[in-house]
Amino acid sequence: xxxxxxxxxxxxxxxxxxxxxxxxxxxxxxxxxxxxxxxxxxxxxxxxxxxxxxxxxxxxxxxxxxxxxxxxxxxxxxxxxxxxxxxxxxxxxxxxxxxxxxxxxxxxxxxxxxxxxxxxxxxxxxxxxxxxxxxxxxxxxxxxxxxxxxxxxxxxxxxxxxxxxxxxxxxxxxxxxxxxxxxxxxxxxxxxxxxxxxxxxxxxxxxxxxxxxxxxxxxxxxxxxxxxxxxxxxxxxxxxxxxxxxxxxxxxxxxxxxxxxxxxxxxxxxxxxxxxxxxxxxxxxxxxxxxxxxxxxxxxxxxxxxxxxxxxxxxxxxxxxxxxxxxxxxxxxxxxxxxxxxxxxxxxxxxxxxxxxxxxxxxxxxxxxxxxxxxxxxxxxxxxxxxxxxxxxxxxxxxxxxxxxxxxxxxxxxxxxxxxxxxxxxxxxxxxxxxxxxxxxxxxxxxxxxxxxxxxxxxxxxx
Numbered sequence: 001x002x003x004x005x006x007x008x009x010x011x012x013x014x015x016x017x018x019x020x021x022x023x024x025x026x027x028x029x030x031x032x033x034x035x036x037x038x039x040x041x042x043x044x045x046x047x048x049x050x051x052x053x054x055x056x057x058x059x060x061x062x063x064x065x066x067x068x069x070x071x072x073x074x075x076x077x078x079x080x081x082x083x084x085x086x087x088x089x090x091x092x093x094x095x096x097x098x099x100x101x102x103x104x105x106x107x108x109x110x111x112x113x114x115x116x117x118x119x120x121x122x123x124x125x126x127x128x129x130x131x132x133x134x135x136x137x138x139x140x141x142x143x144x145x146x147x148x149x150x151x152x153x154x155x156x157x158x159x160x161x162x163x164x165x166x167x168x169x170x171x172x173x174x175x176x177x178x179x180x181x182x183x184x185x186x187x188x189x190x191x192x193x194x195x196x197x198x199x200x201x202x203x204x205x206x207x208x209x210x211x212x213x214x215x216x217x218x219x220x221x222x223x224x225x226x227x228x229x230x231x232x233x234x235x236x237x238x239x240x241x242x243x244x245x246x247x248x249x250x251x252x253x254x255x256x257x258x259x260x261x262x263x264x265x266x267x268x269x270x271x272x273x274x275x276x277x278x279x280x281x282x283x284x285x286x287x288x289x290x291x292x293x294x295x296x297x298x299x300x301x302x303x304x305x306x307x308x309x310x311x312x313x314x315x316x317x318x319x320x321x322x323x324x325x326x327x328x329x330x331x332x333x334x335x336x337x338x339x340x341x342x343x344x345x346x347x348x349x350x351x352x353x354x355x356x357x358x359x360x361x362x363x364x365x366x367x368x369x370x371x372x373x374x375x376x377x378x379x380x381x382x383x384x385x386x387x388x389x390x391x392x393x394x395x396x397x398x399x400x401x402x403x404x405x406x407x408x409x410x411x412x413x414x415x416x417x418x419x420x421x422x423x424x425x426x427x428x429x430x431x432x433x434x435x436x437x438x439x440x441x442x443x444x445x446x447x448x449x450x451x452x453x454x455x456x457x458x459x460x461x462x463x
Contacts (some may be wrong), residue, residue, distance in 0.1 A: 002049060009038075030077065032097055033072075034073075037074065051403065053406055057401050057420060058398040061427070069103045069313065071304070091311075096314065109388050117402075139203070156185055160227050169228030197415055200244065217236065230271050239419065311359075312372045315358065315370070319355075327381045336436065352430075374390070374428060401417060419446075
């Protein structure tokens with residue numbers, strides 16, 4: 001029944017928006033904002049009705065996709081001024097409305113894919129330990145990866161902290177090319193989170209270890225927030241929290257909601273306000289809160305900032321196919337090749353860089369970027385057809401993964417989904433080549449080690 005209502009809602013809303021687009025009335029932007037918010041509420045309500053969950057990979061991706069591509073709908077619906085946002089630097093109301101219609105269609109089909117996945121009846125299975133994915137294997141691999149990554153993560157984090165403290169966050173993107181040794185350290189440091197997740201899984205029954213892991217990660221994420229890495233810090237916290245909730249003990253809903261409120265209402269606006277300034281100013285508590293309370297409404301300001309990814313959709317719609325043809329899947333092929341081959345062999349442009357050079361060349365020359373999004377990439381490759389089908393496939397895949405995490409809480413499922421959560425929500429404002437290669441390396445490599453460890457242990461026991 002919910003699925004039928006959702007389909008009817010889609011037919012009705014797309015029909016109304018198409019009519020508004022043809023007539024081009026002044027209410028079009030307001031109307032599409034209202035439909036986007038109604039859509040988000042419908043998807044979350046229907047998903048919860050079917051799964052009893054809003055803390056899973058599908059819900060978190062959909063929330064991220066809404067915030068990064070459609071957050072402007074909230075202030076616009078309440079008639080608040082958003083003309084100081086990125087999209088109004090380049091486009092007028094009419095063009096912004098078209099971009100929002102694209103966002104609505106994409107979110108609608110992501111939601112449809114998720115609800116189709118949730119509508120399929122599946123038997124829940126009891127957690128069981130595979131002989132080759134046992135807790136001892138996670139413990140051994142966790143400590144191995146920790147030993148390999150702990151020095152690189154300390155060195156790279158301290159270097160970023162030093163640059164941000166002395167010059168501000170933007171200086172991190174204006175550095176010269178890394179030396180081979182530093183590049184290697186950056187690559188190895190990314191094994192740190194897989195190591196922590198392995199240990200979190202392995203020491204499920206050891207509260208002492210769990211407490212130390214949680215405290216250490218909170219401290220680490222605090223440093224990331226201070227540097228200005230909001231996304232990395234948030235996704236790291238999200239990954240650890242989801243793994244703890246799924247494997248160790250359910251986190252009370254009030255704790256999850258209050259934590260989300262503190263992040264979105266206080267920490268995000270604070271970091272956004274002060275991260276471009278040198279660290280001496282940031283470390284002054286008085287300056288911190290003076291900056292915070294000088295903003296009329298920090299929550300609205302953060303929505304206006306986060307919703308800026310819609311400019312990538314508008315820019316791609318403007319430039320493709322008027323300045324160059326559709327890519328017909330080239331960016332997806334490139335992302336796959338980057339996962340198995342060195343970047344210098346694959347070549348190709350970063351879509352976010354391409355767009356920034358097209359719209360804001362001076363900003364691009366200074367090392368800045370407008371970002372991209374999964375919506376813009378689907379249009380870049382296949383136009384309107386791509387928006388529909390790639391969004392539907394995304395929703396179906398994430399819906400099935402979410403159900404897997406809800407119904408099969410085995411170590412390898414928890415580990416895999418927790419690692420996916422460090423990247424998948426970010427995909428809402430990124431391109432495939434920024435997500436897929438890292439997943440191949442930093443998910444497949446630890447899983448291979450865990451499998452090999454289990455195999456060797458079994459072989460030793462049978463001798």
